[in-house]
Amino acid sequence: MAANSGVLITHTMLTSQPSSTLVIGINIADGCNMWSSNSHGVGVCGVNGLCNTSSRNQTRLECKCPPNFSYLDPDNIYLGCKSDLEAQQYLSDAPEATEFEFTDLWNTDWKNEDYEWFKYMDEVQCKENCLKDYSCAVAQYDAYGCYKKSLPLRFGISGTDVDKKTFIKVRKSNPKNIGRKLFLVGSAILLGIACILLIVVVLLVAHLRHTYKKSPMDMSRPNLKEFTYKELVCATKNFEEELGRGSFGVVYKGLLPSDPPTAIAVKKLQLLNDGEREFQSEVHSIGQIRHNNLVKLIGFCDEGSNRMLIYEYMSKGSLSNFIRVGDERLDWDVRAKLALGIAKGLQYLHEDCNPPVLHCDIKPANILLDDKFVAKISDFGVSKLLVADRTRTTTFCRGTPGYMAPEWTRGEQITSKVDVYSFGVLLLEIIFCRVGIVQQTVNDIWTDKMNEVLEQLKEQLVNDMGNAGDKATIQIMQKFVEVAVACLQVDPSVRPTMRDVAYLLACAIPVPAPTSTNTISTPGTSNSMATPGQRMTLYIDQSSQRDINTH
Incomplete structure (x- = not known):
């Protein structure tokens, strides 16, 4: 008789006594490596945990936490681990790379996807690259190159059969900072004692006000x-x-x-x-x-x-379901309306909300469609409200590889222009009904070969359309390509704002019919929509012309 629990396998044999059995063997299956092929879940030992493949314990899997991590629940080691240190990417002010160092681990690996991989890089370069990246929490090195990971970590294993070396980023200890913290703690205690009566009074007043008025939390949730x-x-x-x-x-x-x-x-x-x-x-x-x-x-x-x-509920699902090549793709008029709607939604988040809101993860999966094919932006899970009276924010939130602006990888402070870049990627995918089209030209885009990229995309558009589209439609689509490429400029300061983008897309669509031709020139230092030396012609009603560079 045999029983298999999925991890522990026991074998029993009936004895001569009908009411008893004899255990003849207990084996541990390869439980550490039983992780989902579709990347759902966190692994046997939970988030950030390590499963020991070399454990001598033959009755249960052994889970442990990496250095500077502790169990989420000491009574249940399979739930995972939490960091005991302050992660770099969640600091209010971006720190210098010199404030961090690494704790080295041999024979360890976390099998969740790496957000960046370098094939030709030695161990020293791997560490330096991770130190300069605010989102890099762990770097790994082996014979195939350098891998960078961000928290939380999943599917962790350790053992002699694991051939990767891991570097966990931690903040350096500083005796001066420790002394300063002790001084601040002591001062805070004294101040707390001096103000304790005032605090009691404030709490009583707050309690009385809560009895007769809605709490601030309730007031910030209108009609919910x-x-x-x-x-x-x-x-x-x-x-x-x-x-x-x-x-x-x-x-x-x-x-x-x-x-x-x-x-x-x-x-x-x-x-x-x-x-x-x-x-x-x-x-x-x-x-x-x-x-x-x-x-x-x-x-x-x-x-x-x-x-x-x-x-x-959005009955048509996400835009990902409709970005495809073939007879089933959406008509151009519908795609143009979707692009303009997304641009207006982002413009509202950036300019009409107080404080402004960054989305930080614009991609087809986060654009939902209702039964009338109206585009609606969803999933603000990685968004962050900008601090009042500021136009920049730190690298708290991250996007999706392929849609992320280059300033993410450079560890720079970000602005609303990261959403503009992501929209540029999305707009090209809407135009060509093809995912990943920007990745094919990203090297040229990031090396300032914008004019060449623009002409290549226009030619590709004509070839893709063939006899399927009339000349006027192709011209409008080429205007959309111009706007998309302008959004993809490496320098965020010369990308257009979402207000400019929405305006230019609306002008490119011939409703009402165009009456004249105007040209938008593009100074290299302004928030213009083209690279230096490039001029973009749009068919705009003379009565609606405005200077887009005033925003």
């Missing part, structure tokens, strides 16, 4: 319904139909009891710190935002560990 967990279990039939997976959670379809029933999308957030940050960001910011090209937040659930966001 607070759902109970039980209501959402019923609406989703115990979370039966999965619509998709995002950075911080899974989205399920549900139906609210009404006449007729109202379809909703329920985003169930994971129980990680980043998920909590996302929850606060979305409830506080999106709850106040109303725009035709943004997915509407209907309500939320906040019951202990159950945190969920409830959105309006």
Whole structure:
């Protein structure tokens, strides 16, 4: 008789006694390497954990935490580990690379995807590259090159059969800083003692005000319904139909009891710190935002560990389903309307919200379509509200490789122009109905060969269209290509704003019919839409002409 639990295999044999069995062997299967091929989950030992493939323990898998990490729950080592140190990318001020060092680990690996890989790079160069990258938490090196990873880490293993060397980034200790911290702590304690009576009074006043007025949190959630967990279990039939997976959670379809029933999308957030940050960001910011090209937040659930966001349901799914080559692709008029709608949605986030909102992850999967093919921007899971009276933000949020502006990889502070770059990538994919088209020309784009790239894309557009499109349509599509390439400029200061982009796209669409031809010149130091020496002609109604460089 044999029983297999998936990790522990036991073999038993019947003895001469009918009521007893004899254990003749216990073996540990290769549980450490049993990780999902579709990259869902976090591995046997949880987030940031390491599973020991060389353990001598023959009855259970051995999980441990890397240096400067500790168990999320010491009583359950399989839940994973949390960092004991302050991660570089979450600091309020971008630190210098000299403030960090590495803890070296031999024979370890985390099998989640590397966000960057360098084939020809030695160990020293690998460390230096990671130190200069604010998003790099772990670097790995082996015979095939250098790999960079960001937190959280998944599918960790360690053992003599693992041939990778790992470097974990930690902040250097400084005796002067320790002394300064002790002084500040002592001062804070004295100040706290002196002000304790005042604090008690403030708390009492706050309690009385809370009795008669809504809390600030309630006031920042206008027209949002607070759902109970039980209501959402019923609406989703115990979370039966999965619509998709995002950075911080899974989205399920549900139906609210009404006449007729109202379809909703329920985003169930994971129980990680980043998920909590996302929850606060979305409830506080999106709850106040109303725009035709943004997915509407209907309500939320906040019951202990159950945190969920409830959105309006988009019947056509994401734009990813429609970016394809062939007879099934959308008509050009529909694609042009989608592009303009996305641009207007981003313009609203950047210029009409107070404070402005960066999305930081514009891509086809985050553009949803309703039954009338109206584009709506979704998933603000990696967004961040800009600090009031500032136009720049630190590298807190990240995007998706292939859609990320070059300033991400350079570790620079970012502006709303990172969304402009991502939109440029998305716009080309909408025009050509093809994913990854920018990656084919990224080397030319990032080496300032913009004129050559523009002409190549225009020629490719004509070849792709063939006899399928009339001359006027092709000219309009080429204008869209010009706008897209302008968004992809390496220097963020010369990219157009989303207001400029929305204006230029609207002008390129001949509604109403054009009456004259005007030319937009492009000084090299302004927020223009073309590279130096390049002029872009748009067919614009003379009565609607404006100077786009005033924004």
